Each structure stands twice: as C-alpha cells, then as structure tokens.
Amino acid sequence: MIEINELHKSYQTGANSLHVLKGINFSVKEGEMVSIMGSSGSGKSTFLNILGMLDEADEGTYFLDGKPIRNLNEKVAAKYRNQFLGFIFQSFNLINYKTALDNVALPLYYQGVKRAERTEKAMHYLEKVGLSQWATHLPNQLSGGQKQRVAIARALASDPKVLLADEPTGALDTKTSYEVMELIQKINDEGKTILLVTHEDDIAHMTKRIVNLKDGLIIDDSIVTQVRADEAQRKAAAHV
Amino acid sequence: MFKKDRWIEIIEVFNANPFRTFLTAFGVFWGIFILVVLLALTTGLRNGVSKDFGDFATNSMFMWGQGTSKPYKGLPKGRRVQFKLEDAAVLKDKLPQLKFVSPKGQLGGYNGANNVTRNEKTGAFTVSGDYPEYIEQQPMDITAGRFINYSDINEKRKGVVIGDGVVSSLFDVGEDPIGDYIKINGVNFMVIGTFLSPSSSGGNAEEEANTIYVPFTTFNQVFNRGDNVGWFAITAHDGTSITELKPRILEIMREQRTIDPTDERAIGNFDRSEAFGRVTGLFDILKFVGFFVGGLILASGMVGIINILLISVKERTNEIGVRRALGASPWNIRGQIIQESLTLTIISGMTGIAAGAGVIWLMNYALSQSGPVDNFANPSVNIFVVVIALIILIISGISAGLIPAVRATQMKPVDALKTE
Ligand SMILES: Nc1ncnc2c1ncn2[C@@H]1O[C@H](COP(=O)(O)OP(=O)(O)O)[C@@H](O)[C@H]1O
Ligand SMILES: [Mg+2]
Numbered sequence: 001m002i003e004i005n006e007l008h009k010s011y012q013t014g015a016n017s018l019h020v021l022k023g024i025n026f027s028v029k030e031g032e033m034v035s036i037m038g039s040s041g042s043g044k045s046t047f048l049n050i051l052g053m054l055d056e057a058d059e060g061t062y063f064l065d066g067k068p069i070r071n072l073n074e075k076v077a078a079k080y081r082n083q084f085l086g087f088i089f090q091s092f093n094l095i096n097y098k099t100a101l102d103n104v105a106l107p108l109y110y111q112g113v114k115r116a117e118r119t120e121k122a123m124h125y126l127e128k129v130g131l132s133q134w135a136t137h138l139p140n141q142l143s144g145g146q147k148q149r150v151a152i153a154r155a156l157a158s159d160p161k162v163l164l165a166d167e168p169t170g171a172l173d174t175k176t177s178y179e180v181m182e183l184i185q186k187i188n189d190e191g192k193t194i195l196l197v198t199h200e201d202d203i204a205h206m207t208k209r210i211v212n213l214k215d216g217l218i219i220d221d222s223i224v225t226q227v228r229a230d231e232a233q234r235k236a237a238a239h240v
Numbered sequence: 241m242f243k244k245d246r247w248i249e250i251i252e253v254f255n256a257n258p259f260r261t262f263l264t265a266f267g268v269f270w271g272i273f274i275l276v277v278l279l280a281l282t283t284g285l286r287n288g289v290s291k292d293f294g295d296f297a298t299n300s301m302f303m304w305g306q307g308t309s310k311p312y313k314g315l316p317k318g319r320r321v322q323f324k325l326e327d328a329a330v331l332k333d334k335l336p337q338l339k340f341v342s343p344k345g346q347l348g349g350y351n352g353a354n355n356v357t358r359n360e361k362t363g364a365f366t367v368s369g370d371y372p373e374y375i376e377q378q379p380m381d382i383t384a385g386r387f388i389n390y391s392d393i394n395e396k397r398k399g400v401v402i403g404d405g406v407v408s409s410l411f412d413v414g415e416d417p418i419g420d421y422i423k424i425n426g427v428n429f430m431v432i433g434t435f436l437s438p439s440s441s442g443g444n445a446e447e448e449a450n451t452i453y454v455p456f457t458t459f460n461q462v463f464n465r466g467d468n469v470g471w472f473a474i475t476a477h478d479g480t481s482i483t484e485l486k487p488r489i490l491e492i493m494r495e496q497r498t499i500d501p502t503d504e505r506a507i508g509n510f511d512r513s514e515a516f517g518r519v520t521g522l523f524d525i526l527k528f529v530g531f532f533v534g535g536l537i538l539a540s541g542m543v544g545i546i547n548i549l550l551i552s553v554k555e556r557t558n559e560i561g562v563r564r565a566l567g568a569s570p571w572n573i574r575g576q577i578i579q580e581s582l583t584l585t586i587i588s589g590m591t592g593i594a595a596g597a598g599v600i601w602l603m604n605y606a607l608s609q610s611g612p613v614d615n616f617a618n619p620s621v622n623i624f625v626v627v628i629a630l631i632i633l634i635i636s637g638i639s640a641g642l643i644p645a646v647r648a649t650q651m652k653p654v655d656a657l658k659t660e
Contacts, residue, residue, distance in 0.1 A: 054565060054654040074570045074649070082567020093562045093657065097256035109245060110567040158567065 001162060001193050002028040002051065007060035009046055020046050022216035024060070028162075028195065033188040033226070035204040036197045038213035044197040045166055047213065051195065052085055052164045053077050065161050082110050086155030088165035092147040094139040100150045101126060101135040107158035125153035129183060145176035152183060156192075163187065165196045169203055174236065181206045182229035202232065250580050257552070264548045265588035271541030272589050272629055275534030276596025276621050282530040284603065284619030286523040290516075291617050297377045297475045298516050299482050303493070303509045304471035312500035321506050323469040325460075327496050331472075334492055337480040340377055343469040345369035345459050347425070356410070356452065358422045363409040366451045367424055369459025369470075377475050380448070385418045385433030392432075392455035398462070399432035400424075405449030407434055422452075427462050429454065482513045538629070542636040546643060549581055553644035554659075560648045561656030570649035577648065578641035585637030586630075593626055 009021040020043040028034055036044050049055040050062070053069060062069040064084055072080065086107075087093075094103050105122035113121070126132050129149040139147055148168060155163055168184070169177035181203060188194050188208075196207060204210050205227045212220035254261045305321030328341045347367040348355040354362045375387045387401055402410075402417065411417050417431045429452075437448030460466065474489065476482040490507055493499075499506045553560070560573055603619045648656070 049654045052565070054561075054657065055652055078564065078567050078569040078572075081565060087565045089657070093558070093565075095559055095562060097252060102252075106563070107566045109249075110563075110569075110572065115245060154566070 001030045001032075001065060002026070002195075003061070003063040004051075005061045007047075007050065007062065008058045009043070009050065009055075010058055020216055021050075021057070024216075024218060026211065026218060026221075028193060030161075030193050031188075031191050032209060033185070033194045033207045034196070034209045034211060035207040036195065036211050036213060037199060037201075037204050040199060042213045043216055044199075044213055048164055048166050048195065048197050051162075052087060053081055054087075078110075082107060082158055084161045086158065086160040086163045088148070088151050088155050088163065088168045090167040090170040092139070092144075092151045092171075094147055094150060094154075096139050099136050099138055100131060100142065100153075103139070103150055104154045104157050107154060111158055122153070122157060125156050126150070128156070129153045143176075144172050145179060148172065148176075148180050149183065152180070152187070156187065161193060163192055163194045165194065167197055167199070169198070169200070175233065177203065178229045178233040178236070182233070185226070185229055202227070206232070246576065246579065249576060250583060253576075253580060254584075260548060260552060261584065264545050265584050265591075267541035267544035267548075267588075268538075268585050268633065269541075269588040269592040269595070271534075271538035272592035272633065273596050273599075274537045275531075275629060276593060276626070277599050278530040278534045279527070279621050279625060280596070280600045280603070280619040282523065282526045283621065284616045285526065286520070287618045287620075288614065288616035289519055289523070291612075296512060298513055299478065299480075300377060300473060300475040300512045301482050301486060301489075301509055302471055302473055302512070303489070303507060305497070306506055306508045308499055308503055309505040310500040310503045312503065313498055315498060321497050321499065323472065323493075323497070325467040325469055327469065327493060328472065330496055331474070331489060331492060335485060335488060337477055337485060338474060338489075339477045340373045340473070340475040342371050342374045342377060342473040343369075343456060344374070344473055345456060345463070345465055345468070345470040347459070347463055356406070356422055356424050358410040358420075361410045363406065363450075365406055365409075366447060367459075368451055368453050369456040369463075369465075370453050371456050374453070374473065377473050378448075380435040380437060383434050383436050384416075385431070387433055387435075388453060388455050393457050396458045396461055397455060398427070398429045398458055399455065400429040401433035401435060401453040402431055403449040403451045404434065404436050405446065406452055409450075424452065424454070425463070483511055483517075486511055538632070542640065545581065545585060545636070546640045549577070549640050549644045550647070553577065553648050557648060557651075557656050557659040561653050561659070564649075564653040564656065573649050574642070574645035577645035578638055581641030582634065582637040585633050585640065589630060589633040589637075593630070596621070 004024055004026040007021055007024040007026075008019070011018045011020060024047065036047060038044050046055065050057050053072070064080070067080070069080070095106070098106070101119065101122050104125055105118045108118040108121055123132060123135060126135055129152055131146060131149055131153070134142060134146060139150070142150065163184075165184070169180055172180060184194060184196070185206060194207070196203075198204050205224055206229050207224070208226050209221070209223050211218055305323050308315070308317055308319045308321060311317045323343070325343055328343050331341045332338055345368070348364065352364045354364050355367065356363050356365050370388060371393065372388050372390055380387075382401075383404070385401070388399070391397070392399055400422065402422070407417055410422060411420070417434055420431050421428050422431060423429070437445050460468065474482065476485055486509065490509065491501065493507055494501055494503065497506070563573060600619055600621065607613060607617070
C-alpha cells in the first residue's frame with residue numbers, strides 16, 4: 001500500500017537548514033495498523049504530512065497503492081488525497097459553520113457525488129461513529145470526543161485506502177481517548193489501513209506495529225500484540 | 241461541479257459571518273449609489289439650467305442699436321443707432337453662412353400698459369413684428385390656424401398669431417379665437433393662429449405666452465416705423481459658429497450705419513451660443529466632478545471589498561487547508577472565492593443602482609408634485625454609464641476574489657493547516 005525509499009526532508013529557516021528526515025525506508029501493507037512514535041520534534045508530523053501529500057519530500061521515492069507520488073500538480077494531488085487518503089487531526093479541523101452531517105459530506109462533495117446520495121452516505125458514517133442523533137449539530141455544540149468522531153466519519157466518507165491520524169487523541173482525556181481508539185480499531189478490523197502518530201505509549205500499543213523515529217531515522221520497527229481499547233478502558237476503570 | 245451545491249456552499253459562507261458579509265457589500269452599494277445619485281443631480285442641474293435657457297436656436301445672436309460712443313465722419317458722439325430693413329439683405333448677401341437674419345420690431349410689453357382690447361376685455365401684451373422665419377428660430381407649438389407667412393408680409397395683412405396667455409385673457413373658455421378680431425393700439429387685427437409656448441421655454445415661458453406676433457411689414461406700417469428695425473435675431477447655419485461670425489456681422493453693421501469701426505458700444509448684442517457654451521461648459525466640469533467623486537467613492541468601496549476578502553481568506557486559511565486535505569482542487573477553492581466576491585459585488589452593486597434609481601424616481605416624483613423648480617429638472621442617469629459601472633463592478637469583483645484566492649491556494653496544504 002505504501003512504499004517509501006530514502007526519504008529526506010529539510011526545513012529552511014532563514015540561513016539555517018533543519019534536516020528533519022534523513023533517509024527513511026518504510027513500507028505498509030494493506031490492512032495494517034501502524035503507529036509512528038518519537039519524541040516531540042522528531043519529525044513524526046512531517047513524515048505523516050508527506051505520506052498524506054500535504055507536504056513534499058526533498059528526496060526519495062514514494063509509492064501509494066502502486067502510484068508514484070512525485071511532482072504531482074495540485075489538481076492530481078487533490079484527487080489522490082480525496083480518493084486514497086482520509087485525515088484525522090489532533091485539533092479535529094471541522095468546519096465550524098457546517099453541521100456534523102455537512103462536515104462528513106464534504107469529501108463526497110469534492111468527489112462530485114450528488115447531494116441526496118451524499119447525505120445518505122454521510123448519515124451512514126455518522127451512524128457508524130454513533131452520532132446519527134447529532135447530525136444537525138454544529139461542531140461547537142459537540143464535545144471533544146464527539147468532534148473527533150465526526151472527523152473520523154468524515155475521513156471514512158470517501159472510502160479511502162489509508163487513514164492518516166496525527167495524534168488523534170492528543171486533545172482528549174484518557175477515557176475519551178480510549179473510546180476513540182476503540183472506534184479506530186474497529187475500522188481497522190474491517191480492513192482499513194491506518195497510520196497513526198502518537199507520543200503516548202498506551203495509544204501506540206493499541207496498534208499492531210510501532211515505528212520509532214529518532215534524529216530523522218527509523219531506529220525501531222516492530223510488530224506488537226494489540227491491546228484492545230475496550231479492555232484497557234475496563235482495566236483503567238477497575239483501578240479507580 | 242454541481243452549480244446548486246456551489247451556491248449552497250457560498251450562502252453558508254455568507255451566513256457564517258453575516259456582519260462581514262454586510263460590510264463588504266455595503267462598501268460597493270454605497271459607492272455605486274453615490275455615483276448614480278451624483279450623476280443624476282448634475283444632469284438635473286444641467287437640464288434645469290438648459291430649460292431656463294429656453295429653446296431658442298442655440299447657434300444664434302441678438303443685435304440692437306445703442307448710442308455711439310465716438311464721433312465719426314462728422315456725426316456726433318451719443319447719436320442713436322437705428323437699424324434699417326435693408327441691413328438684413330446686406331448681411332445675408334455678405335455672409336452666406338447665415339441661415340436666418342430676422343428683423344424684429346416690438347411694441348409695448350408684457351407687464352406694461354394695457355395696449356390690447358377685445359370688447360370689454362383688455363390686456364398688456366408684447367406685440368412683436370416678425371418675418372415667417374422667426375418660428376424656425378423660436379420653436380412654438382401652433383395649436384390652431386397658422387404662423388405668419390409671406391403673403392401676410394407682402395400684402396401687409398392685419399393678421400395676428402397669439403399666445404395661450406393672450407387667448408385666456410381676451411377670450412372666454414370654449415370661444416374660438418381664429419377669425420375673431422382684437423384691437424392693438426386701436427387698430428383691428430384678425431386672429432389667424434394661436435400657439436402654446438413650449439413648456440421648455442423655462443423662465444421666458446410666461447412672457448412667450450403673452451406675445452402677439454404681427455407680420456413685420458404690417459407692424460411697421462400700422463405703427464409708423466417706416467423701414468426701421470428694432471433688433472435682429474440672427475442664426476448661423478449648422479457647422480458655422482455664430483460666435484466666430486459675430487465680429488464680421490458687427491463690422492458690416494457699423495459700415496451700414498456709419499459708425500466708427502472701433503466703436504464697440506454703438507451696437508449691443510447677446511451671443512446665445514457663447515452664453516450657452518459657458519453654461520454647458522460649467523456643467524461639463526460639474527459632470528466630470530460627479531464622475532470623479534463618484535468614481536473615487538466606488539474605487540474605495542472596491543479597495544474595501546478586496547481588503548475584507550483578504551482578511552477573510554486569511555482567517556479562512558485553515559479552513560482552506562482542511563478543504564484541500566479533503567480533496568478540493570485549487571480551482572475549486574479559487575472558483576468558490578471568486579464566485580463569492582462576484583455574487584457580493586453584483587448583488588450589492590445592483591442594489592446600489594436600484595436604490596439610486598429609487599432616489600431619482602423620488603426626485604422626479606417630488607418635482608412633479610411641486611411643479612417646476614428653478615435650475616433643476618428631470619434628473620436622470622445615462623443607461624450607458626450604469627452599464628459601464630456594472631462592468632467595472634464585475635471586473636473588480638473578479639479581481640477582489642482572485643487576489644485572495646490565489647494567495648490561499650499558493651501555499652502548501654500543510655502550511656495552510658498550520659495557520660490558526
Ligand atoms: N514549516 C516548518 N518550518 C520550519 N521548521 C519546521 C516546520 N515544520 C516543522 N518544523 C520543525 O521540524 C521538526 C519536526 O517537526 P514535526 O514533524 O512537527 O515534529 P513532531 O510531529 O514529531 O513533533 C521540528 O523541529 C519543527 O520545529
Ligand atoms: Mg507533531
């Protein structure tokens with residue numbers, strides 16, 4: 001699904017150059033659930049943004065579902081983002097003047113899906129994240145966890161190949177975090193490929209593979225036994 | 241993509257910040273509204289003043305004799321200058337560029353002593369001796385009968401053409417004046433025509449309405465004027481300016497009347513064309529000022545809309561980043577922003593034009609209720625000007641959208657997303 005070879009990325013700030021990614025080799029197969037870990041500033045977000053075609057690498061090759069991602073014009077990039085990728089952000093990034101339903105329907109709008117069908121599909125995904133009763137609410141009428149669920153529904157709406165989540169639980173408390181992770185696990189159970197950036201160990205262990213970034217390189221990449229979020233939550237509740 | 245969906249998106253954006261939407265729209269509305277009203281006001285002033293100027297042929301002058309200010313060829317200073325009928329022929333002969341040289345004689349005057357009677361009724365009217373051409377210089381609306389013709393002139397017929405003011409003073413309602421007789425200074429004249437002084441005669445309308453036209457030859461005979469001429473009304477052919485001919489005309493007349501060629505005072509004249517030109521020139525300046533001021537206000541409205549759109553797009557940078565992450569192409573984003581600004585400019589511009597038209601309508605309505613007002617009539621705006629203003633609106637609407645739209649799509653999506 002994802003093939004990365006010798007990926008480099010530097011940021012130019014004035015006269016200084018910050019070499020953030022120094023030759024990343026990485027691949028993900030369909031259906032995997034991978035977490036990318038590392039200390040703050042280690043380049044996790046930079047890496048994920050390049051995977052998500054929101055940013056461009058300086059060097060290296062990147063294949064997404066067999067297609068080379070290199071020097072695409074914005075129009076093609078927009079199409080690929082729409083078809084192949086679903087984004088989940090730490091700060092949710094919902095459009096605040098659109099209802100939950102309209103937010104979820106937005107990728108379908110850009111796909112050219114007709115309104116009636118869009119509404120129907122968006123409703124289906126809202127149901128899937130358990131928020132069908134909140135369809136007509138605006139984001140500011142929703143809790144953090146609910147907002148992230150809407151964002152997840154939106155990311156799923158265009159039925160992308162890969163879900164990319166940058167610290168999806170970063171703005172949520174533990175309980176809500178686990179609920180969101182439970183949902184993400186469920187989506188992965190259905191076969192969706194998921195890449196998730198986190199700096200929290202417990203969240204990382206809820207995925208099936210952990211990749212560790214340090215000084216611009218992958219220093220560790222290992223398969224782990226997945227901790228189910230619902231069990232973790234039960235355990236945490238028992239502790240209290 | 242789907243047009244209707246795009247419109248729904250745009251309406252959502254407008255509703256997301258109604259105050260800003262209103263402010264943006266108001267700048268344009270106000271600009272075009274002021275432009276339309278200013279232009280209508282200047283047109284109204286111009287129309288009003290032109291109306292007061294009457295509708296006498298523009299390319300004309302009047303000329304009359306005064307006292308000489310210099311002795312000449314043994315004749316003393318202070319001698320009264322008297323024009324003669326032969327002068328008309330000489331002028332026309334020497335200056336073929338002249339279309340009409342109408343000798344005129346005048347008796348009494350409106351507001352003067354009573355000089356006309358019919359049965360028990362009397363009135364004070366302007367009695368004017370004229371040639372048939374005069375109606376070409378001073379248009380009048382013949383309501384019954386006819387104007388003076390050459391048979392009247394040649395046979396010195398005692399026929400008169402009278403204005404509506406004369407009719408209403410001397411005749412009862414429903415009476416037909418044609419064929420009836422009136423007495424001027426005791427002499428009987430038959431009414432051969434009536435006229436309505438054109439309402440556009442403005443300030444002179446009332447005097448016009450109270451005028452009696454008599455064939456010039458009859459006038460001179462009956463009132464013992466010999467071959468004297470009171471004054472001349474001279475009109476040049478189209479394409480020659482009466483103002484340019486004026487020195488030649490005066491030169492010929494000085495020669496005719498044995499006046500020192502350098503005596504500027506002996507012959508009085510009023511150059512209608514020049515006076516008209518001065519007034520219209522003033523109004524050209526006024527119109528230019530109207531355009532300039534209105535245009536500036538419109539331009540500042542446009543700068544306002546660009547500014548507000550720039551701010552709003554900056555505020556929406558994060559949202560634009562999100563939309564791009566979800567698969568919006570740059571043209572999709574640009575198209576939407578341009579359509580937003582176009583919609584806003586066109587709607588507010590049209591509203592401005594409509595409001596301006598409403599004010600013009602109100603002014604006209606007030607005028608029609610109050611009756612004619614000095615120096616102001618029929619305020620209006622050239623439709624061509626409105627169309628140009630609309631085109632300017634549309635072009636600036638597109639650029640107002642394009643500038644922020646291009647800015648919003650030039651950065652990488654990731655940078656847009658990082659902007660809060
Ligand atoms: N647009 C940018 N310009 C300059 N430096 C940047 C930019 N984005 C990120 N960086 C720097 O690159 C490094 C990696 O950032 P990031 O990928 O966000 O790290 P992480 O997500 O692991 O915390 C950080 O030191 C950060 O300051
Ligand atoms: Mg980060």
